[in-house]
Amino acid sequence: MKVMVAVKRVVDYAVKVRIKADKSGVETSNTKMSMNPFCEIAVEEALRIKEAGRASEVVVVSMGGEQCVETIRTGLAMGADRGLHVITQDSSSLFPLAVAKLLQALVSSEQPRLLLLGKQAIDDDCNQTGQMVAGLLGWPQATFASKVSISDDKESVCVEREVDGGIETIQLQLPAVVTADLRLNTPRYATLPNIMKAKKKSIQRVTPEELNVVIGSDLEVLEVTEPPKRKAGVMVASVDELLDKLKNEARVF
């Protein structure tokens, strides 16, 4: 069985982001970019499924400009078998619906039985792509997965989901879409032998036109601004002053 994992190149989780001067978006030039942490967890899960003997091949797919190749290489360095790169003019026009349509086209040609994604990207926090592609494909979906178990006969998958009320366990017929949440696993480090092997693994390039998908967007980013700065705390000189401020300014009582 083939497993396909979609990964996204985002500003590194540990970087302090800055807004561009024209407020059109976040500064990404000269900023460290890495694989989205949830996508990394999805790749790890795919590899574990393969190591458990439930899958024969793990394909990593990403979309965007040339630099996406680095992110795909990371997936290959972790142990994925093959890469797929959908080249677009630039990454900023790729909103979830466009990505979902592209994934739909790729799924129909690659025929994976399981499509894994991160639950959301840390740059836009959309949390939409997995759900949309499941809808487009007409496949069952399990989002916010904290545990994934493929059945022995590889016909279904049992997923534990983190929901507000607790953990929900559902069973889906394969093929299915699963999106990964934080506690699903701890991704492995890419080891040197795998990093070297990854250089020789193939990354197939394809354009949206070849997939018969038109990338348009119904979304327009108007403005990106920083959240208001935290106001400095106020030092009070006495308990009486504290009570006064709590009562008259904060209106706590």
Next chain:
Amino acid sequence: MRRILAQRRWTPLGKKWLENCRAYSVPASSKVVRDERFATLDDQDIKHFSGIVGSKGLVVDKDELEVANTDWMRKFKGSAQLLLRPQSSNQVAEILKYSSSRRIAVVPQGGNTGLVGGSVPVFDEVIVNLGAMNSIISFDEVSGILICEAGCILETLDKFLADKGFMFPLDLGAKGSCQIGGNVSTNAGGLRLIRYGSLHGNILGLEVVLSDGTILDMLSSLRKDNTGYDLKQLFIGAEGTLGVVTKVAVLTPQKLPSVNVGFLACTDYTSCQKMLLEARKHLGEVLSAFEFIDSFALDMVLKHSGHRHPLPDAKEKFYLLIETTGSNQSHDKEKLDNFVETVLTQGLVVDGTIAQDNTQISNFWHIREGIAEALGKAGAVYKYDLSIPIKDLYNLVEILRERLGGLATVVAYGHLGDGNLHLNISAPDYDEKLIAKIEPFVYEWTAAHKGSVSAEHGLGFMKAHAIHYSRSPETVELMRKMKAMLDPNGILNPYKVIA
């Protein structure tokens, strides 16, 4: 393992602070006696000091004194009755002028993270803590020259500089607590000396207060100034025995965007040495750190820190942490790839991983930087910081391991790129019999190999007697003369550096 409490009452504050550490006290005064020429504090003195620093600068609270009297390793404990927190260089000057006249001994103190007992009193010396003098005075965004007060915490300075696109040329595990005045006074080396050089090169100017209260303004911020003797160099590394550093002018490098870290496994020490050679050849100008950790050190830090093993399948004896810092990510990646391919083909590394994102980079660094703390949690630790010719460096570790047998665990790590070994012996308790097997053997071995008994930690109190292992008698004699000239009453950090 039972927690051993020394014969002191633990106050609630003390207990909470010392939660994960073990309490041991090595009688600091066992071989040294209090110099009776020093005055004992009286009410007049306290009143006078209060007049200088104000009520908020005067600390007599038992709990706060307990903390300030104890060094980071919990190995040395003084009995200062008074801690002063001056808020300006003038206050420091007045404190020293008065102390000199009264012959009151003082200990200049910064973040109190030193590892040789240099930052705490031996007896009842007054502690002069610079922590309240923590302003950043100026920063020139063109030249990268930063001027700040001695009490600034290293990490705070680095964060300030990061916002402006620069970085502090010094980095060490204690960065969250250590102060720049202390770093300068100990000539701290740290993790990136291999790239940015020592403080002797990066410090452009100092303001120092001498023992008689003279404020020596050498705070020039010129890149080049060959007018007369470069006196500031005397104070860099003098461990507070020649003067108290109050202001610092530093040349800071650009913060370059492309950072890569590899965590690699080698079978033997010879491979580690060859790796250093290859790293210099292939990574050259972008190499910014070259650290080694032996398997005992790695086991220690993984056990006590909760970090996971970067290479769970590797059971090798040596691990290297190699970092590159450069201006162009794709160039550096290419250099790193070539390097990795070369060393893999030559069989110098058997396994390894390259960090794929910043979180992995900081995980690897936390492992290296967490070893000292892990050792502290494991029990008693005898720490040796030695400069040894790189080819002989690990021999000492193996010889000592054999010599000590099952008495203790010998753990080794350090700045291999600088030839600096951090040799640590971990035992359940401090033990006279154990130390007799270690010292003076370690010092003698180091001296025989023309090494230094203190590569970067300084001499402090712990190694005040050991200077002759690494310096000639004539050199030490000249040092004594300088000390006598600059501090005739001997009030600055007595019993330390040169016993």
